[in-house]
Amino acid sequence: MDKYDLKLDQAARAAWLSYVGGRTQDEIAGQLGVSRPGVQRLLALARQEGLVKVHIDHPLAGCMAMGEALVTRFGLSFCDVVPSDPAPHDNGLAFLALAGAERLSRYIDRSEPLTLSLGTGRVVRATVEALSRTERPQHRFVSLVGNVARDGSANRYDGVMVLADKTGAERFLLPAPVVAASVAEKDALLAQHLVQAVSAVAMEAEAGFIGIGRIDPQATLFQDHFISEAELRELLDAGAVGELLGWPMNAAGELVECPLTRRITSLPLRRLAGQTLVGLAGGRDKGPAILAALRGGWLKGLVTDEAAARYIVEQAEASS
Incomplete structure (x- = not known):
């Protein structure tokens, strides 16, 4: 075992003693x-590292109904x-991540090779x-979005490298900015081997797990x-309210056409229609x-x- 594996082993022992054995932290320390x-x-x-999993054996009726x-x-x-989470902190992100990991693991746990x-x-x-580490070297994971910003900095929210490290799978990163500086630069980038x-x-992927971005001063694309x-x-002037893979949408879910969209390097959404895209x-x-992505x-x-x-x-009912 290397040092990290030893640390994980010790973490698992501590978790077992705490959550299964009911030991106090002082007892575990001893x-x-x-x-x-x-x-x-x-x-x-x-x-x-996902070593601790919680299962609550009761459905939340309100959430299920929605x-x-x-x-x-x-x-x-x-x-x-x-x-x-009503409290103003990031637990809401953790809740979403656990649910997303549950869906993602249904693909990753398969024994036959697949591309995601x-x-x-x-x-x-x-x-x-939030996923647990598991050996799945037969799989391939690929980015749908460029992994660098215009200034050359890395995309800090790219998950392909982390997922490949956790599974030993092949990884494929899109070596491009999300938005090229010019149409000519985009054409040159897309022409690269x-x-x-x-x-x-990416076109061979069975499913894709993607974020849904807002379009406002707090937008990740801008921040x-x-x-x-x-x-x-x-x-904003073109009526965009959200984006998928960098492609902006209006409130009806229609793709917004403007000078910026002619410089986006991500795979066109229409080409991904055959995949199970999960937002x-x-x-x-x-x-x-989110509503725009659903309406589209x-x-x-x-x-x-x-x-x-x-x-x-509420919005859907109001528009009925």
């Missing part, structure tokens, strides 16, 4: 020969709605991080310098973007929370 803060770090590592309503209304294969595609975003990255090779792998302030204004997003502030028929599955689901159900 048994493992570590300090009490050391036990806390081990338990945090166990949760982070999920079923969205499935019926928008023709989805499934819609998982998790409880919203990933978008980017906080929930996508957190979903991948490496970009075409990664795009070809992480994929687009400029002037380009954000351009999208991962939550929060009432994401409601308009771009998604076949959705993992969201009750705040976003309630917004979507």
Whole structure:
């Protein structure tokens, strides 16, 4: 065992003693020969690496009802709605990530080789991080979105590398910015052999797990310098309320046409129609973007929370 595997083994022992054995942190510290803060770090590592799984054997009726309503209304294969955390912290992200990981693991746990595609975003990255480590070297994971910003910085919410590291699978990253500086630069990028090779792998994916972005000053595209302030204004003036893989949509779910969209390097959404695209997003502030993606028929599955689901159900009923 290397040092990390030994640490995981110790974390698993601490988690077992705590959650199964009912030991206090002081008792665990004595048994493992570590300090009490050391036990806390081990338990945090166990949760982070997915060694601890919680199953609550009672369905949340309200969440289930909203999920079923969205499935019926928008023709989805499934819609998982998790409880919203009323406290102002990131537990809501953790709830979404666990539900997303449950869906993603249904593909990864298969023994036959398969190709899965990933978008980017906080929930996508957190979903991948919530998965347990498992050896699946027969699989392939591929990015649907460029993994660099215009200034050359890496996309911090890309999940392909983390997922491949957890499974030993092959990884394919799209070597391009989300938005090229010019149409000529986009054409040159898309003509490169490496970009075409990664795009070809992405087209073979059975399913894709993608984030749903909002279009406003808090948008990830803007905050992480994929687009400029002037380009954000351009999208807002064109009526964009959300984006999938960088492609902006209006409230009806229609793709927005503007100068910016002619420079996006991501695979066109229409080319991915044969894949099971699963959207991962939550929060009432994401409601308009999620609703747009549903109205456009771009998604076949959705993992969201009750705040976003309630917004979507209310808006859908109001427009009936």
